[in-house]
Amino acid sequence: MTCDDADLLLAVSAVGPLETGEAASLAGHLRGCPRCRAIGAEYRQIADVLPLAAEQVEPSPEVRSRLLAQVYADASGQRLAGRTRPPLARRLWARIPARRWITVAGALGTAAATAAAAAAALVAHGRTGTASAPVTVRACGSAANTGACGVLTYDPASQHSSLIVSGLPAIPSSDGRPAATYEVWLVRADHSVVPAAYLTLNPSGTSYDAALEGDLTQFAVVAATREPAGGSTLPTGAEVLHLDLRGAAGSR
Amino acid sequence: MTLPDSRVVDLIAQASPEGMEVLYDRYGRLAYSLALRVLGDSAAAEDVVQESFLAIWRRSTTYQAERGSVRAWLCAIVHHRALDRLRGRTGRARDELPLETAIPTTRLSDTWEAVADDLEREDIRRALAELPDEQRQTIELAYWGGYSQSEISALMRVPLGTVKGRTRMALRKLRDSLEKRGLQWSAP
Numbered sequence: 001m002t003c004d005d006a007d008l009l010l011a012v013s014a015v016g017p018l019e020t021g022e023a024a025s026l027a028g029h030l031r032g033c034p035r036c037r038a039i040g041a042e043y044r045q046i047a048d049v050l051p052l053a054a055e056q057v058e059p060s061p062e063v064r065s066r067l068l069a070q071v072y073a074d075a076s077g078q079r080l081a082g083r084t085r086p087p088l089a090r091r092l093w094a095r096i097p098a099r100r101w102i103t104v105a106g107a108l109g110t111a112a113a114t115a116a117a118a119a120a121a122l123v124a125h126g127r128t129g130t131a132s133a134p135v136t137v138r139a140c141g142s143a144a145n146t147g148a149c150g151v152l153t154y155d156p157a158s159q160h161s162s163l164i165v166s167g168l169p170a171i172p173s174s175d176g177r178p179a180a181t182y183e184v185w186l187v188r189a190d191h192s193v194v195p196a197a198y199l200t201l202n203p204s205g206t207s208y209d210a211a212l213e214g215d216l217t218q219f220a221v222v223a224a225t226r227e228p229a230g231g232s233t234l235p236t237g238a239e240v241l242h243l244d245l246r247g248a249a250g251s252r
Numbered sequence: 253m254t255l256p257d258s259r260v261v262d263l264i265a266q267a268s269p270e271g272m273e274v275l276y277d278r279y280g281r282l283a284y285s286l287a288l289r290v291l292g293d294s295a296a297a298e299d300v301v302q303e304s305f306l307a308i309w310r311r312s313t314t315y316q317a318e319r320g321s322v323r324a325w326l327c328a329i330v331h332h333r334a335l336d337r338l339r340g341r342t343g344r345a346r347d348e349l350p351l352e353t354a355i356p357t358t359r360l361s362d363t364w365e366a367v368a369d370d371l372e373r374e375d376i377r378r379a380l381a382e383l384p385d386e387q388r389q390t391i392e393l394a395y396w397g398g399y400s401q402s403e404i405s406a407l408m409r410v411p412l413g414t415v416k417g418r419t420r421m422a423l424r425k426l427r428d429s430l431e432k433r434g435l436q437w438s439a440p
């Protein structure tokens with residue numbers, strides 16, 4: 001296959017399926033041809049704008065409701081499954097064959113050894129695994145009693161955090177600009193405060209989010225307040241969200 | 253700072269339902285519009301949107317940042333599922349574009365962000381409308397109709413090589429037209 005043949009197929013594959021056998025031939029050529037790989041990426045970039053040409057139509061609210069009902073049901077099922085796992089002793093007991101009482105003593109010995117191994121593994125995991133596992137903190141309510149609920153997910157490894165807040169009152173606009181802003185603060189145990197981010201309203205208008213950077217283990221609380229447009233250097237408005245990070249380690 | 257799309261996908265990978273809410277609220281409308289354009293049926297389009305988002309949630313398809321933006325990835329999933337439904341395909345829907353298999357190592361830039369920042373939808377429609385009729389029809393039959401090049405060749409009664417040539421010319425002209433309208437392509 002020549003580069004010109006590949007160029008033609010790359011254009012075709014950016015917008016639709018290739019004919020039988022063409023994909024394999026093209027893949028073979030691309031493995032040894034970085035120039036054609038770059039051309040293929042360029043065609044893909046052009047094709048990527050095509051969905052924007054479709055007339056934008058709002059789906060019915062039921063699509064969102066059905067989807068999220070399923071998603072939350074899945075999520076609660078996963079959490080429930082995590083919570084309802086029988087204790088180790090009961091699981092070990094269940095593994096002892098029925099009516100083989102002679103094996104009970106041996107099984108208890110095995111259980112003791114297994115429990116010791118599990119404890120050792122847990123300690124090791126605490127040293128290595130748990131420390132870097134993402135931590136999630138959820139809370140609803142605040143001093144201002146806005147009814148807002150927030151979920152903060154902190155990844156200690158990357159020190160990236162994601163904050164998603166629902167139920168916040170909409171901020172009215174004046175001349176097309178919001179009249180106020182929701183600002184996020186990191187609060188230390190000594191009550192000193194660091195401005196962290198502004199909450200951004202999602203296109204659907206149903207929730208706000210923000211990305212936070214840095215080591216959150218240095219802070220006791222993540223809070224949000226309503227501030228004048230453009231934000232403040234220190235909190236001046238009512239607190240609309242309060243997430244207590246103390247004791248959050250390990251909560252998932 | 254707004255939560256980047258890649259961070260939203262990370263949340264979903266950590267089984268955060270709130271992450272799914274954000275993803276849907278950002279792209280549900282776009283996904284539905286795309287599916288509706290392909291299928292022309294609102295109920296079928298809604299099904300495709302729900303299936304696509306659930307596939308992401310249940311991790312039957314995973315995002316790879318090196319292959320492009322979250323939006324482009326999501327649109328690819330919706331597009332292929334919609335085409336599968338249009339053509340009555342059964343079984344597991346395709347989640348990957350053929351080219352994604354063919355180009356294993358190319359880093360795609362975040363086209364969507366550039367488009368969102370620099371272009372209006374109307375610019376894209378105008379750029380498409382400016383294509384010669386036969387080129388625009390070729391692109392539309394392939395992308396929105398899911399027709400293969402040989403099927404388009406039969407439909408338009410032109411040789412297969414002509415269809416492929418028109419496809420390539422259409423994409424090149426589309427690129428030039430969008431660049432004139434201010435789109436800055438990121439280097440691959």
